Amino acid sequence: MDAGTTAGLRIAASVVVPLVKRLLLPRAGPGAEFGERPVRLGRLLSFTGDRRTLSEADLYQLARELVRRAVRAAGPHDPPIAPDEQNAVGYALGHTLRALGDLDMDDVQAFDLGPQRLAAALVRASAPETRALLSADAAHLHDRLLVTACLHLVHQFSKRPGFAARTQVELRRALGEQQEQLRLLLERLPATAVEDTDFERRYAHYVVGQHRTLSIHGVDLHDAQSQAWPLETAYLSLEAVPARDPAEPVPGSGTGYSDGDGGGADPDPDSERTTGPVEAALAGHDRVLLRGVAGTGKTTLVQWLALTTARQDGVPGHLPQLLGRVPFVLPLRTLAREDAELPMPDGFLRWIGCPLTGTEPAGWAVRVLQAGRGVLLIDGVDEIPEAERPRARAWLAKLHAAFPGNLWLVTTRPSALPRDWLGREGFREFTLTPMRPHDVRRFVRRWHEAAGGGEELAATLLRSVRASPELSHLATNPLLCSLICALHRERRGFLPQGRVALYEAALSMLLERRDRERDLYGRLPPKLDEKSATEPLKRFAYWLIRNERTRLERETAVDLLDRLRPSVPQLARAGSAEDVLRLLLDRSGLLREPADDAVDFIHRTFQDFLGAKAALEEHDIGALVAHAHLDPWEDVLQMAVAQARPDERAELLTRLTGRADREEDDGVRTRLRLLALASLDQATRLDPDVRAVVEERAAQLLP
Incomplete structure (x- = not known):
């Protein structure tokens, strides 16, 4: 034939x-x-x-x-x-x-x-x-x-x-x-086809149930069930550009080397650095590595693709390649928790904790991938330790070689991986861009509609954002935009200025003000006030950063609390370490329990903010500088610059610039100098001589 x-x-x-x-x-x-x-x-x-x-x-x-x-x-x-x-x-x-x-x-x-x-x-x-x-x-x-x-x-x-x-x-x-x-x-189909079809129907129902809703960040994070809203309503299509080299500076970027338009040569001569909907990148390429800073919506995109593929009848006309496919959502942060080998297809369902594990026909996942019908959504390469990433890359390469023809999306923070990390496997790289003004308007209106805030309140907030360059600069990704919406509603129109002020206001809202204003405790004082609740959260965050982890084992969290309780009387009065941990999980709005034996932060940004606060209190400026070239420490260092006292800030940037001057590796030296330059945006008050040195070093790299 x-x-x-x-x-x-x-x-x-x-x-x-x-x-x-x-x-x-x-x-x-x-x-x-x-x-x-x-x-x-x-x-x-x-x-x-x-x-x-x-x-x-x-x-x-x-x-x-x-x-x-x-x-x-x-x-x-x-x-x-x-x-x-x-x-x-x-x-x-x-x-x-x-x-x-x-x-x-x-x-x-x-x-x-x-x-x-x-x-x-x-x-x-x-x-x-x-x-x-x-x-x-x-x-x-x-x-x-x-x-x-x-x-x-x-x-x-x-x-x-x-x-x-x-x-x-x-x-x-x-x-x-x-x-x-x-x-x-x-009937010429294999005998397993009927069994496979029946199971795929049940599996699609499970995927829809897992991913059809999204929590509204900042509304009531400790009561996510009552504040979940349909993903179809929550999903905001953002734009992406072909990714630039991580060391290439981006004008106006928050990190100095992440998102943006223009600049940089693309290795593909047929590619132009044009901005377009992220779905267009997925429509034109069956293998995509997507970079995006914290809060830009990478995980939400993964959820939307899984939901759309599972439902089938809702596949948009520009993504016909999703028809007849089976989605596999594989969050790599699970590897950091389990410290286990990444799975082959027959272990996918067990690895993600799917309750249908064991009911699938023998060899089903392999048959799906052999037929090129899989949509593999690999979320969060940056959330596993750097030492584990070569193993993750080898796993992806092995799967791709064995099962060509499937659709692939891999997500990461911009600087976590080198350029063309999966280039040999034919992956095209794209970077999510910041939200544009029309995206912010759509997001704010949708948020208020879902939260019951009303059109008038949304219009008031939009006028404030337009009038304030600082707020406009902050409202560039869904996470920060949702926090601004929540704080605007909670504080009756008063909004903090600056990134640090925004996070401090969010902590105050989530850790104390919300429960007090709802009269949750009546005339009694809360079991934990904002300052006492922040203490263990800072220790959790800094432990995760130092150990390159995104999740705490419950036993480790309890041990950290046990050692902290004697020095924080309110923690001791709140009960045992187990009692305090449960209180933080139930009421803080910042922690969650993704598994029975694990604890993590609702978003990496809160972890970085609190971890930076802990590093400064521990006088760990040396540790911040020593780890500055590692991507998990990048935002931590910038948060530390933002929160430090003027003398600490000057010492931190001076030592960072000095380390860059001594660095023999050109790539690391460039990265450190650009990080110091980007951190100037967070420096409210700084010795002019220190600022001049940082700018002079960066000028050697920029036209």
Whole structure:
């Protein structure tokens, strides 16, 4: 059997059906859609008429996806066409499928024709000269894909409500023969297909339940259940650019080498550093490494992709490659907690704690990936220790080599990984950009709608943000924007200025003011006030930073509390270390319990802020400088500069610049100098001589 035929048959059942279904409008309930008269094809198609849900661009994108899947299904050793012919075949196939709307026939007539003759009719109706421009191999693949699509189209016609009643008596025998042929063809699937399909339905239900809601940061973080809102409402599509080198400075960036537009050479000569929706990057590339600073929405994007893929009926027209796929959300922070080997596919469900573990058909995950039907969402490479990242990279490379053709998204903070960390595996890198003014407006209105804040309060906040350059600079990612919304509502329009003031106000709101103002304790004082509650949180944060971890084992948290209680009387009066830990988990709004034996912060930014405060109190300026070249310490150092006294700030930046001068590694020296420059934004008061030295060193690097 030749390559084109093989591709057509191998992709027929597992891949084509979800894509072909997009060509048709959704079916109504039995007896609710059409009567007993045959239905013109134009009324059934999703890309014609008044009810269209698929644009012409979506149709051509869908056709190109069919071609890509056919080529992947044929395998790398026997491709049916040359790589540079894929777009031509996709265009020709889209042009041919568009002719469905021009055929002068109804659903019964199309079914009676059968897939071969229906495909021939489409070629005749779509101007055969388009197909004639293809090479012989490309034309053959076009024809096989067209016949396969028509096979499933006529099968879908037969399943629509009232179809049997619309068939003529003289066609009943032919109809029976066609249905039998279709049944036999569909039965050629492996015996495990039915079991796999049944399990995938249950697994999709689980994924939807896990990811359909999102907590509103800053509203009531210790009562997330009552403040969860639908992800479809919460999701805000942000923009991304092809990633720059981590050492390349970005004007106006908060870190000196993360987000932004312009600058830098891209190794791909066909790539331009243009900004666009992050979904466009995913639509155009099946392997993406996405960089973004804390709070930019990387994990929310992972959730949205998992939810969209699991639901299937909600897949947008510009992402047809999600149709027929199975999502696997794999947060790498789990590795740091378990210190275990990363799993192969048969261990995915057990690794993420899925309750369906053990009920899946044997070898199911492997079959999904072998068919190229997986969407692997690898979240948070930066949240595992740096020493573990080479092992994580080897794991990703091994999986990619064994299971080509799947969709991949890997997320990380910008500076955690070197440029082209997965370049050999063909991953394209993109960086999330800060929210633009129109994004902020949309986010603020959605937040207030979900939180019950009202349109007037939202409008007042937006006027404040527009009038304050400081607030405009802060409201550049969803996390900080949500904190601003929460504080604006809680403080009746009074907003703190500056990043440190914002976090200090958030701590005050979450640790004490909210419970006091709700009269939670009546006339009694709270068990922990803000200052007493902050003490263990600082110790937790600094322990996590020093040990390159994102989670505390519960036993470690209790031990830290036990050692701290004698020096903080209010902690001792609040009960045992276990009692205090439970109180912090229940009421602080900053800690959570992702597993029975683990504790972590709701967001890394709070950990960095509190850890920096602890480092300053411990007089650990030497430790801050010694670790400044490591990405987990980057934001910690900037937070320390922001919170330090003027003399501490001057010492910290002087020692950081001195270390850079002595550094022999050019990359580390550049990184330290740019970090010192970026930290000047956080220095409210600083010795002019120190500032001049930092700027002079940075000037050697910048044009």
